[in-house]
Amino acid sequence: MAIVPQGSLGKNRVAVITGATGNLGRVVAHRLAEQGARLALLSTNQAKLDELARDLHLPPERWLTRALDLREPQAGQVARDAVLERFGQADILLHLVGGWVGGKPITRGAADEIAEMLQQHLWTTLHLTQAFVPHFVASRWGRVIVISSPHAALPAADNAAYGIAKAAEETLMLALAEGIKGSGVTANVLRVRTIDAKHQRDRRPTPANAAWTTPEEIAAAIVYLCSDAARVVNGARIPLYGSAAASP
Numbered sequence: 001m002a003i004v005p006q007g008s009l010g011k012n013r014v015a016v017i018t019g020a021t022g023n024l025g026r027v028v029a030h031r032l033a034e035q036g037a038r039l040a041l042l043s044t045n046q047a048k049l050d051e052l053a054r055d056l057h058l059p060p061e062r063w064l065t066r067a068l069d070l071r072e073p074q075a076g077q078v079a080r081d082a083v084l085e086r087f088g089q090a091d092i093l094l095h096l097v098g099g100w101v102g103g104k105p106i107t108r109g110a111a112d113e114i115a116e117m118l119q120q121h122l123w124t125t126l127h128l129t130q131a132f133v134p135h136f137v138a139s140r141w142g143r144v145i146v147i148s149s150p151h152a153a154l155p156a157a158d159n160a161a162y163g164i165a166k167a168a169e170e171t172l173m174l175a176l177a178e179g180i181k182g183s184g185v186t187a188n189v190l191r192v193r194t195i196d197a198k199h200q201r202d203r204r205p206t207p208a209n210a211a212w213t214t215p216e217e218i219a220a221a222i223v224y225l226c227s228d229a230a231r232v233v234n235g236a237r238i239p240l241y242g243s244a245a246a247s248p
């Protein structure tokens, strides 16, 4: 029997990484590549995806790229079909699409911002889960992870649209987790205050950046949640703020 170290990915898992060219997505792609996963890398920009694929130095059979606007209702199915055609399986959905608009108070014109943020964070999540989760359930193994924010629970007055969208995305994930209990598939939320892509927290510590989280720390949590050891973690909202206060 093959021995897989606790807290690491099984060999040959197929991971779909949306927002793969973003600050977090790039680091996660590298981390999962090191773990032996095959990668489906999605974003809207083919040139950036090509650059990422070159940086990963993987053999061609271990990756695919696809430029898609995941706000489009058909985009989840298009992604799933491409992944299954290429790899014959899909195991992990890491939905790392980012994007922020905000600044307008609720009483003055926030509706357009709210609609835009719901498109970006709620509807993309719905399109992807509807496309991939039935396949995961049929194969009795799967992982779905999204990244949320403390603003989902503690919104700031000028950040309502993002907070509303992240709260909606979290609720979708928790409902999904309830629906797939016992199926071998898990759905979880990691909460991050600020992604510290430039490692400012460690290079120039301040009270403000003490609660920031590096992409590498988030990637480590993702690897754990994608391991067999984490099969009992389902429907969790896990804060990654370190020991610092998490209020926005």
Ligand SMILES: NC(=O)c1ccc[n+]([C@@H]2O[C@H](COP(=O)([O-])OP(=O)(O)OC[C@H]3O[C@@H](n4cnc5c(N)ncnc54)[C@H](OP(=O)(O)O)[C@@H]3O)[C@@H](O)[C@H]2O)c1
Pocket: 018, 019, 020, 021, 022, 023, 024, 025, 042, 043, 044, 045, 048, 068, 069, 070, 071, 095, 096, 097, 098, 099, 146, 147, 148, 149, 192, 193, 194, 195, 196
């Ligand atoms: N940044 C933070 O401080 C922070 C804090 C809390 C939570 N989060 C969450 O963490 C996750 C990762 O954030 P991040 O900062 O790494 O994001 P990011 O650097 O802004 O990257 C965004 C990624 O999403 C892709 N994308 C944007 N719109 C898309 C669409 N409609 N369809 C498909 N792909 C699209 C972008 O692709 P292109 O390159 O093609 O545009 C890019 O790859 C997000 O869920 C975000 O909400 C971030």
